[in-house]
Amino acid sequence: MTAGNSFGSGSDTGVSDQFPVGLRVLVVDDDVICLKILEQMLRRCSYNVTTCSQATAALNLLRERKGCFDVVLSDVHMPDMDGFKLLELVGLEMDLPVIMISADGRTNLVLRGIRHGACDYLIKPIREEQLKNIWQHVIRKKWNENKEHEHSGSVDDKDRQKRGGDDTDYASSVNEGGDGILVSHKKRRNVKEEDDGELETDEPGSSKKPRVVWSVELHQQFVGAVNQLGIDKAVPKRILELMNVPGLTRENVASHLQKFRLYLRRLSGMAQQGGGPNSFCGSMEQSQQTPKLGPYGRFEIQALAASGQIPPQTLAALHAELLGRPTANVGLPVIDYQPLLQPSKRMPVDHVMPYGQPNPSNFTKQIPQPIIEDVHSGLGPWHSNNMVGNYGQLGGQNGHNMLMGMSQNQNQSQQLQKQSISVQPSRLVVPAQSAADFQGGNNGISVNQTNSYSRSSVIDYSPVLPQSDGSSNGVGQRSERDAKTMGGQSGNNVGERQISFGESVQVFDQRPLRNLGFVGKGTSIPSRFAIYEAEAPTSNLYNGDNNAGRRVKQEPNIDFLDNSKAGGIQIRHRMSQNDLMSVYSE
Amino acid sequence: MDVVTQLQRQFVEYTTSLYREGYLDDQFTQLQKLQDECSPDFVAEVVSLYFEDSEKLLNNLETALRQDIVDYKQVDAHVHQFKGSSSSIGAQRVKNVCVVFRNYCDAQNLEGCMLCLQQAKTEFIVVRNKLEALFNLEQQITQAGGSIPMMA
Numbered sequence: 001m002t003a004g005n006s007f008g009s010g011s012d013t014g015v016s017d018q019f020p021v022g023l024r025v026l027v028v029d030d031d032v033i034c035l036k037i038l039e040q041m042l043r044r045c046s047y048n049v050t051t052c053s054q055a056t057a058a059l060n061l062l063r064e065r066k067g068c069f070d071v072v073l074s075d076v077h078m079p080d081m082d083g084f085k086l087l088e089l090v091g092l093e094m095d096l097p098v099i100m101i102s103a104d105g106r107t108n109l110v111l112r113g114i115r116h117g118a119c120d121y122l123i124k125p126i127r128e129e130q131l132k133n134i135w136q137h138v139i140r141k142k143w144n145e146n147k148e149h150e151h152s153g154s155v156d157d158k159d160r161q162k163r164g165g166d167d168t169d170y171a172s173s174v175n176e177g178g179d180g181i182l183v184s185h186k187k188r189r190n191v192k193e194e195d196d197g198e199l200e201t202d203e204p205g206s207s208k209k210p211r212v213v214w215s216v217e218l219h220q221q222f223v224g225a226v227n228q229l230g231i232d233k234a235v236p237k238r239i240l241e242l243m244n245v246p247g248l249t250r251e252n253v254a255s256h257l258q259k260f261r262l263y264l265r266r267l268s269g270m271a272q273q274g275g276g277p278n279s280f281c282g283s284m285e286q287s288q289q290t291p292k293l294g295p296y297g298r299f300e301i302q303a304l305a306a307s308g309q310i311p312p313q314t315l316a317a318l319h320a321e322l323l324g325r326p327t328a329n330v331g332l333p334v335i336d337y338q339p340l341l342q343p344s345k346r347m348p349v350d351h352v353m354p355y356g357q358p359n360p361s362n363f364t365k366q367i368p369q370p371i372i373e374d375v376h377s378g379l380g381p382w383h384s385n386n387m388v389g390n391y392g393q394l395g396g397q398n399g400h401n402m403l404m405g406m407s408q409n410q411n412q413s414q415q416l417q418k419q420s421i422s423v424q425p426s427r428l429v430v431p432a433q434s435a436a437d438f439q440g441g442n443n444g445i446s447v448n449q450t451n452s453y454s455r456s457s458v459i460d461y462s463p464v465l466p467q468s469d470g471s472s473n474g475v476g477q478r479s480e481r482d483a484k485t486m487g488g489q490s491g492n493n494v495g496e497r498q499i500s501f502g503e504s505v506q507v508f509d510q511r512p513l514r515n516l517g518f519v520g521k522g523t524s525i526p527s528r529f530a531i532y533e534a535e536a537p538t539s540n541l542y543n544g545d546n547n548a549g550r551r552v553k554q555e556p557n558i559d560f561l562d563n564s565k566a567g568g569i570q571i572r573h574r575m576s577q578n579d580l581m582s583v584y585s586e
Numbered sequence: 587m588d589v590v591t592q593l594q595r596q597f598v599e600y601t602t603s604l605y606r607e608g609y610l611d612d613q614f615t616q617l618q619k620l621q622d623e624c625s626p627d628f629v630a631e632v633v634s635l636y637f638e639d640s641e642k643l644l645n646n647l648e649t650a651l652r653q654d655i656v657d658y659k660q661v662d663a664h665v666h667q668f669k670g671s672s673s674s675i676g677a678q679r680v681k682n683v684c685v686v687f688r689n690y691c692d693a694q695n696l697e698g699c700m701l702c703l704q705q706a707k708t709e710f711i712v713v714r715n716k717l718e719a720l721f722n723l724e725q726q727i728t729q730a731g732g733s734i735p736m737m738a
Contacts, residue, residue, distance in 0.1 A: 033636050033671040040620045103670035125613045125673040
């Protein structure tokens with residue numbers, strides 16, 4: 001049975017005839033009686049059953065034998081692990097449909113199950129008839145995934161020929177598919193798949209979508225490719241070409257990219273939920289050392305740690321936070337992410353985001369370089385990259401992490417920046433100091449801002465920022481815009497990039513982008529800001545909207561932001577210093 | 587009437603009464619349906635498992651409730667498990683006691699819990715005896731060369 005073949009009853013293609021015969025089910029329940037009964041029932045449904053009385057053992061089994069199961073049935077109450085937690089982990093790591101079972105059928109529990117992503121919730125005692133239909137969840141999931149791929153411009157097995165116009169398809173679908181993605185995301189948990197498996201793809205002829213196992217190395221290549229291309233140009237076809245992995249199909253890449261984006265969005269979404277502006281602000285203001293980690297905070301931390309960009313204290317603090325939040329982490333193994341964080345290539349902006357944190361050292365180094373480079377370089381531009389990329393992070397707790405890293409970077413880079421293009425690397429990057437501030441406030445704003453900005457052409461903003469930095473303006477907005485105008489090349493790239501991110505981010509919560517911009521920019525650069533203000537024509541810069549009034553006033557950042565809220569960003573902090581700030585302002 | 591037929595009749599009557607009196611519910615029928623050539627002793631195996639497991643659970647419950655400071659969460663966990671397994675094999679009365687038991691747990695009503703524990707024990711012992719009697723009948727029928735009547 002090939003790994004890529006679901007429902008493998010040993011044959012690759014013959015399954016469809018007998019489907020759902022041979023459906024590979026994993027049952028997890030600490031009650032051996034129920035386990036035995038379920039096993040027997042499933043056997044009689046002609047399914048391929050594996051039983052496990054311990055959640056941890058089941059998880060290990062799933063990890064070791066990736067691609068060997070089609071659906072998981074799990075009890076809710078288990079001594080070694082909460083069933084919902086297992087549910088989440090399975091959804092995240094293996095992206096398998098999970099059906100919850102419990103003797104407790106109380107509504108609140110069923111609701112929890114749904115919220116955690118369960119495909120179904122069965123109440124004990126279970127009847128054979130109920131089990132007969134579980135195959136529908138597997139099919140539904142696959143079809144939804146296929147649909148998403150189509151949304152993103154990817155094609156399913158059947159129309160592989162349709163590869164032309166990938167870029168456009170992809171780009172356009174990203175935006176408009178955003179809704180679709182969101183919808184399907186809500187329906188099912190679609191998280192990036194990570195594991196140490198090898199890449200396996202099914203034969204093209206198979207009627208089932210091949211399930212590719214994205215190993216760390218593979219993902220790194222993927223990320224690197226996305227980086228190289230730039231998020232706005234990161235279309236499956238090109239990514240595939242860059243990756244140059246035999247056996248990998250464009251569809252696989254598209255699917256992975258989709259998941260990646262969803263993951264980022266999820267991060268940002270959860271970050272926002274988890275942290276919220278307040279917490280964010282609070283933590284940021286306090287120390288920048290102890291960011292609150294969102295549910296995925298652990299990833300960020302790991303990412304940061306992996307990239308070696310986090311200063312020890314920060315890392316320690318982050319870890320402390322991380323550890324202190326047992327339920328916050330989805331439980332993804334750190335290891336999985338670390339390698340990702342240290343791509344040999346530049347880190348893509350969006351990639352950087354979820355994973356982590358900018359590399360202060362790099363950033364610093366790179367400051368003088370054009371933004372483009374920075375952005376691309378894994379480390380240096382991380383700021384900007386991160387900013388942009390960190391959809392999730394900025395949004396909330398995650399953002400905290402980012403900020404922390406960024407702040408620190410910012411500080412370092414700021415100095416550099418002051419001299420040169422301060423913000424460049426991080427289009428979004430806001431001076432460290434302000435970053436914190438921004439962060440807090442940004443959360444609310446960033447999202448909007450980003451959106452708005454991203455929509456409007458970066459170019460608008462360019463003029464505003466006379467300096468290449470543009471980003472130094474602090475206002476997150478600026479950075480985005482700056483990106484374009486920034487100092488120049490980099491600015492442009494950055495800006496563009498930002499824009500693209502914004503767009504792509506739209507799929508997710510845009511906030512993160514915004515934050516990025518703001519972070520770092522924050523108040524720390526008041527003077528700069530002023531400069532920008534004065535120089536930049538502003539109006540357009542700040543937002544597609546009518547910021548015109550605002551432009552360049554010193555104060556104005558706030559105003560600016562207000563107006564600029566193309567995306568309806570709320571400006572939380574009124575920080576005149578940076579646009580960034582303003583962006584956040586209510 | 588020969589022995590086999592007699593036994594079979596007895597079997598049917600006994601089974602019917604068990605259902606009628608609520609000791610067993612439809613889930614037990616489901617269990618019986620699961621038995622086939624591949625698993626000829628399925629029901630007996632599952633029920634044996636249930637007996638073993640339940641004894642442990644009941645002992646744990648006893649211990650937990652006799653603590654100076656009762657951990658109701660733990661008690662609830664045990665009851666939940668007991669309820670799950672009882673319902674899975676169709677031990678209806680036992681399951682019903684568990685439902686009440688859980689309510690007392692939620693309310694942290696020690697007296698109520700102790701009462702339920704006693705009831706659970708009683709019901710468990712009764713259903714165990716009845717099932718053992720049923721299996722006994724089955725065995726007799728088989729040994730007499732007859733087949734076990736399938737309950738609709």
